[in-house]
Amino acid sequence: MVDYIYAFDVSKGKATQVLYKNNKCIEESDLEFTRKGFEALLQDIQRIPGQVTLAFETTGIYSKPLERFCQENHLTYHNLNPLEVYNRTNGLTLRRNKTDPADAHKLAQIMSIFNFQPSVMKDPLYEEMKRMNACYLEIQEAIDRLYVKFLEAIYLCFPGIEQAFSQLKNCFALTIIEKYPHPDYVLKVSRTVIKNFIKKSTAKNISKQRAFQKADQIIECAVDAYPSVSKDSFYCQVLSFYATQLKNLLNQKCSIQDKMITLSSQFDEFPIYSSVPGIGELSACQLIAELGDLSRFKNHKQLNAYVGIDIRRYQSGKYTGQDHINKRGNRKARKILYVIITNMIRAQRHAPNHIVEYYYTKKQPPFNKCHKVAVIACMNKLLKCLYALFNHHTKYDYELNASHRK
Structure with missing residues (x-):
């Protein structure tokens, strides 16, 4: 059993802390998650003569500063699952008393009763990969949500344009739609102008003949299209905006994917x-x-x-x-x-x-x-x-x- 237990009930930017020795509280105070606050906490821990263990619940981003403090100073700490803490503390008392100080005291008490395994310091590379993947998934969700609105805007402004492309969710198709969000914009320019814009819009070195074929497909879609709005409608600006946003998100997604693959080469x-x-x-x-x-x-x-x-x-x-x-x-x-x-x-x-x-x-x-x-x-x-x-x-x-x- 450890000599001293520091238990924290973490909230946004602060925590209620209690210090226990042999299952008795000897100190209760508040901790601000600032540089001065953590420096004062470290000094208090260094002044304690015996072994000190820190315990707190995982509360998402709010407990991250305290976790970093423990890792940087090589302190023994327990980052506990809130569900496990709830199940352990549920039998301590029949009263329903939910306050920050009460939660900190209960956490210190179960640390004295149960034998929890200390948290292991995580490899920073794994944490970096996890952050990259979280960002990648968030961008993918944003793409999926925006794509639905994008399809709705296409139906209103340029129905049938999707037939000119194998898929709409790529930078080439989005660039064309961004430039020509309405069939009238296509019909008022020449076939050569569209061909030149197509060659400039793709990274592939396509031939002039292939560019003309794609221009003809776009013109054919514009001729057959019967949009719900005119070319001066604000919906056309919205469609161009959606296309621009989707392009940016797709580029960010590809960039993060490349970084993840590069970083993963360091893992066995x-x-x-x-x-x-x-x-x-x-x-x-x-x-x-x-x-x-x-x-x-x-x-x-x-x-x-x-x-x-x-x-x-x-x-x-x-x-x-x-x-x-x-x-x-x-x-x-x-x-x-x-x-x-x-x-x-x-x-x-x-x-x-x-x-x-x-x-x-x-x-x-x-x-x-x-x-x-x-x-x-x-x-x-x-x-x-x-x-x-x-x-x-x-x-x-x-x-x-x-x-x-x-």
């Missing part, structure tokens, strides 16, 4: 994850970002719980509920794994993969599982596979796996 996991059929460079980067260092997990079951696909069972008396996954873990990791499994199923003809074989085993008798249940089972299988590959420092080998299953 990257070639291991990428060796699995169906996991590309970007998916491998996202797995590194969300799963982090797998060496901190004692077994694959802990990894499953971290992701949130461990089974939740409920039984009381004669009633037995249906099994579900907990969904208390990393939802971003679950989403990435779900996408990876579906990509594996789509691309199964390109490379043999025992995960896909396991999927069809679950779909057939005697299991007869539905698609989502089979995919979740494959996510469990994939995590177990990645965990084993990581611990043995080896790449995926289908033939070796097939021989083990015989």
